[in-house]
Amino acid sequence: MINNKTEYSWPANFPEGIPALEETVPAEGWVYRxxxxxxxxxxxxxxxxxxxxxxxxxxxxxxxxxxxxVWTKLDKIKQVARNYPYPEQYGNWHTVCGSLCPELGVIPKELTMSGHVTLWVQEGAKPHEYISHKVEE
Structure with missing residues (x-):
C-alpha cells in the first residue's frame, strides 16, 4: 500500500480541501458499481x-x-438497483466489479456499514479500466 503522502493531481473543478487528505487513504479493495x-x-x-x-x-x-x-457489498448494490426499477433509472444498467488501486485516487479512512464508498478519482485516472468485470445476475 502506498502511504498517504502520495502526490495526487485533482481535477480543476475540485475546490481546495476536497478531498480532505487527512481523512482519506489511497484507494484499494474490491468494489461494485x-x-x-x-x-x-x-x-x-x-x-x-x-x-x-x-x-x-x-x-x-x-x-x-x-x-x-462504489459499493463493497454486492447485496447492497443489488438493493440500490431494485430501488429504481424503471429502465430510465437503473433498469437496464449493468453491475460491474473490480479492484481499486492507489493510482485511481483516494477513499475515506472510515468506511460505512452500508458498504458505500466514495472514490475521489484523480485527474487522468481511468476507473472503468479497473472496475470492468461484469457481474452475472
Whole structure:
C-alpha cells in the first residue's frame, strides 16, 4: 500500500480541501458499481455532481459530490438497483466489479456499514479500466 503522502493531481473543478487528505487513504479493495454500458466507459464513472448538476447538496454532502460512488457489498448494490426499477433509472444498467488501486485516487479512512464508498478519482485516472468485470445476475 502506498502511504498517504502520495502526490495526487485533482481535477480543476475540485475546490481546495476536497478531498480532505487527512481523512482519506489511497484507494484499494474490491468494489461494485452500476454502469450504463458494458464494457463500462469513463462516462459510467462521473462524479455525482456531473451526473446531476442541479442537485441541491447540503454542506456535508458537498465533498462527497465530487466523488464516484462504489459499493463493497454486492447485496447492497443489488438493493440500490431494485430501488429504481424503471429502465430510465437503473433498469437496464449493468453491475460491474473490480479492484481499486492507489493510482485511481483516494477513499475515506472510515468506511460505512452500508458498504458505500466514495472514490475521489484523480485527474487522468481511468476507473472503468479497473472496475470492468461484469457481474452475472
Amino acid at each position: 452500476l454502469a450504463r454500458t458494458f464494457p463500462p466507459t469513463q462516462v459510467d464513472f462521473l462524479p455525482h455532481r456531473e451526473e446531476k448538476p442541479n442537485y441541491p447538496y447540503n454542506k456535508d454532502q458537498i465533498p462527497l459530490s465530487y466523488g464516484v460512488s
